Amino acid sequence: MWRKYFFLCVVASVVCWVLFGFDSTWAMMLPYAENALPLLLGQISLAEVKQQSQRYYGTGQHFSAPVIYGTAFIILSLYLERIGIKKSLNFFTTTSFSLMNIGVCEWIYNLLYANLQNQPWTIHFRWKQVTNLTFFTLFIIVGLLTFLYLYTEGYHPNLSKVTALLFVISIEMWGLWVFYPFPIGYITVETTTGTWTNTPFFPQTMYAVDIDPTDGIAVGVPYFVENNLLHTVNLLTKITMTVAILSLCMFKNINMSTQYNIK
Numbered sequence: 001m002w003r004k005y006f007f008l009c010v011v012a013s014v015v016c017w018v019l020f021g022f023d024s025t026w027a028m029m030l031p032y033a034e035n036a037l038p039l040l041l042g043q044i045s046l047a048e049v050k051q052q053s054q055r056y057y058g059t060g061q062h063f064s065a066p067v068i069y070g071t072a073f074i075i076l077s078l079y080l081e082r083i084g085i086k087k088s089l090n091f092f093t094t095t096s097f098s099l100m101n102i103g104v105c106e107w108i109y110n111l112l113y114a115n116l117q118n119q120p121w122t123i124h125f126r127w128k129q130v131t132n133l134t135f136f137t138l139f140i141i142v143g144l145l146t147f148l149y150l151y152t153e154g155y156h157p158n159l160s161k162v163t164a165l166l167f168v169i170s171i172e173m174w175g176l177w178v179f180y181p182f183p184i185g186y187i188t189v190e191t192t193t194g195t196w197t198n199t200p201f202f203p204q205t206m207y208a209v210d211i212d213p214t215d216g217i218a219v220g221v222p223y224f225v226e227n228n229l230l231h232t233v234n235l236l237t238k239i240t241m242t243v244a245i246l247s248l249c250m251f252k253n254i255n256m257s258t259q260y261n262i263k
Contacts, residue, residue, distance in 0.1 A: 003077050007070075009066055009070050010067055010071055013064075014063075017064060017067065020053070023205055023231050025058065025059060025062050027059060028053045031056075035049050035052075058205055058224035059206050059223075059224050060222070065238075068235075068239055069242065072101065073094055076094050076098070076246055077091075083251065084253055085155075092146070096142050096145075096146035101143075101242055102139055103135075103143065104241070104245060105238060106132070106136045108174065110123050110133070111123055113208075116202040117199055119208065119210060119220065121210045122218070126218040128217065129218035129219065130218065150251055155254065157248050157251055158248055162247060163248050167248075173236055176237075177202060177203075178201055180200070180201075180233065182229060184200060185226070186225075187207060189207075191211050191212065198225075203227075204230075205225055205227050205230055206222050206224050207220075207222070208222050209221055209223060
């Protein structure tokens with residue numbers, strides 16, 4: 001049931017991704033939801049709503065995220081079922097590893113962004129960023145505990161050469177993103193402590209900038225800088241990291257393997 005649900009979510013996200021654009025986000029749907037009734041009554045045109053929607057292009061959570069993580073969830077769930085992890089344990093295990101995947105990626109991202117773009121608020125446990133960091137940390141902890149539980153039950157993680165190669169490729173992709181060799185756009189933002197300008201290291205298509213670093217609130221204002229090639233590197237980095245962790249979590253049932261060897 002859950003695989004079917006996630007499959008529908010993935011398909012819906014793919015459709016929205018195609019319709020709204022390569023760097024599109026969930027926030028772009030907000031004007032359509034808010035103006036649903038006026039649209040039906042003819043009080044506002046579709047062109048006007050579309051124009052409002054475009055203001056959110058590139059800022060916020062991307063449609064690509066549920067496509068990447070949802071697909072990984074489905075693949076892992078099917079695999080774990082094949083090795084004997086079924087029903088509620090399958091759902092719990094797959095969910096734990098999927099959340100761990102998100103937590104690892106997000107922590108790496110926030111650490112790099114904080115240090116390379118001079119925005120330390122992204123790794124400070126202060127409101128509002130504290131909620132994100134707490135969830136990302138819990139995701140990793142729950143995933144590791146599930147990892148340990150499966151190991152004690154006779155399942156071993158996939159430490160194959162393929163898994164190692166995937167992690168190497170993932171690290172190389174992070175390196176490519178950090179030392180991005182192609183042209184990028186630069187922006188300047190006035191803050192209460194001076195002028196902030198993005199650096200050439202770990203460039204973004206959306207910069208979240210803390211306008212007032214002295215107010216004790218960890219939150220940034222989004223600024224979009226369109227760059228489809230850079231966004232492609234962003235996507236490929238997330239995909240390779242997700243696939244590497246997915247491969248590691250494809251546990252082997254040692255007890256089952258032993259039985260087959262005896263036969």
